[in-house]
Amino acid sequence: MFTGIVGAVGKITLVQVSGAGLDAGVRLTIDAGGMPMLDVALGDSIAINGACMTVVDKTPQGFVVDVSRESLNHTVGLDAVGEVNLEKALTLADRLGGHLVSGHVDGLGTVCKFEPIGESWELVIEAPLALAKYLAYKGSIVVNGVSLTVNRVEDTAAGCRFSINLIPHTIEVTVLKNLQVGAKLNLEIDLIARYVERMLSIK
Numbered sequence: 001m002f003t004g005i006v007g008a009v010g011k012i013t014l015v016q017v018s019g020a021g022l023d024a025g026v027r028l029t030i031d032a033g034g035m036p037m038l039d040v041a042l043g044d045s046i047a048i049n050g051a052c053m054t055v056v057d058k059t060p061q062g063f064v065v066d067v068s069r070e071s072l073n074h075t076v077g078l079d080a081v082g083e084v085n086l087e088k089a090l091t092l093a094d095r096l097g098g099h100l101v102s103g104h105v106d107g108l109g110t111v112c113k114f115e116p117i118g119e120s121w122e123l124v125i126e127a128p129l130a131l132a133k134y135l136a137y138k139g140s141i142v143v144n145g146v147s148l149t150v151n152r153v154e155d156t157a158a159g160c161r162f163s164i165n166l167i168p169h170t171i172e173v174t175v176l177k178n179l180q181v182g183a184k185l186n187l188e189i190d191l192i193a194r195y196v197e198r199m200l201s202i203k
Contacts, residue, residue, distance in 0.1 A: 001090045002047050004098035004140075004147020006174045008035035010048075010062060010086040015079060018066060025068040026079060028053075032062035035086050045089040045103065049077045049175070050145035050186040052089075052103025075105050076184040077144065083175045085145040098147025099140040100191050107131045109143070109185045112161060121166040123179065127187060132160040133197065134189040142188035146174050 014029035030048070040046070040063065044055045051071060057064035067078050077084060089103075090096075109131075113124035125143065127135060132155060135141065139150050143164070152163040171177045179185075 002052070002087050002101040002103050002145075003090060003094070003096055004050075004101045004142045004145065005087065006085045006146055007087045008033040009083055009173065009175055010035065011083050012078075012081050013061075015081060023069045025066060025072065027056075028065050028067060028078065029059060030062045030065065030084070030086070032086060035088065037062065040088065047085075047087040047089075047101070047103045047145050049075070049084045050101075050103065050142050050188055051075050051078060051105050074108075075186050076108060077186065083178065085174050085176075087145060101142050101147065101188060102191065104188060105186045106134075106189050107187050109187045111179050111181050111183045111185065114179045114181060117165075119168055121171055123164045123166055123176070124161055125164070125185060125187075126156070126161050127159050129159040131187060131189055134193040135160055135162050136193070139193065140190045142186075144174075144176065144186050146170065146176060 010033040011031045012028050013031050016027045018025045018027050042055055045052050053065040055063045056066055072079055107128050109125040109127045112126050115122055135150055135153050137153055141148055141150055148164045150162045151165055154161045
């Protein structure tokens with residue numbers, strides 16, 4: 001489990017294809033940036049842009065993970081060199097600063113707007129139809145591993161558009177500062193919304 005509070009901005013420094021054929025995954029070498037790694041062991045979980053991955057090796061600067069083709073098919077930002085949001089898995093002694101996050105990407109969103117408003121930034125995202133029913137005003141959403149609050153929801157024929165306000169601190173300490181209109185994003189819906197939908201669907 002995670003909280004959606006980014007521990008550091010790291011960087012994928014090396015992408016190696018694992019195996020051959022269309023089903024091949026990749027092995028990523030990641031510079032952990034400022035995230036302490038002394039308490040990280042092989043087999044531990046680290047969220048990379050919101051996707052939970054298992055540490056298979058450690059390096060002097062960070063760690064290594066294997067990403068399956070299934071994960072690559074349902075996420076963005078895990079197949080090329082570049083900056084990524086990193087968060088270590090929760091311990092029972094940690095504060096829950098964001099909200100409960102599983103690290104399982106539910107779908108991809110698209111940036112429709114990313115503009116400064118006063119001292120903050122407005123981020124508008126188009127979410128697919130399958131996720132629309134889980135998005136609510138003042139509800140929680142994870143965007144590329146960052147726990148955020150939905151400020152506005154507008155249903156569309158293709159799904160829904162939702163708006164988020166990003167404070168300067170969030171821009172400074174995450175890779176969301178690099179977003180551009182048209183970019184794809186990893187989205188994870190709120191766990192509570194998922195369970196409520198399941199309970200209401202059972203007659």
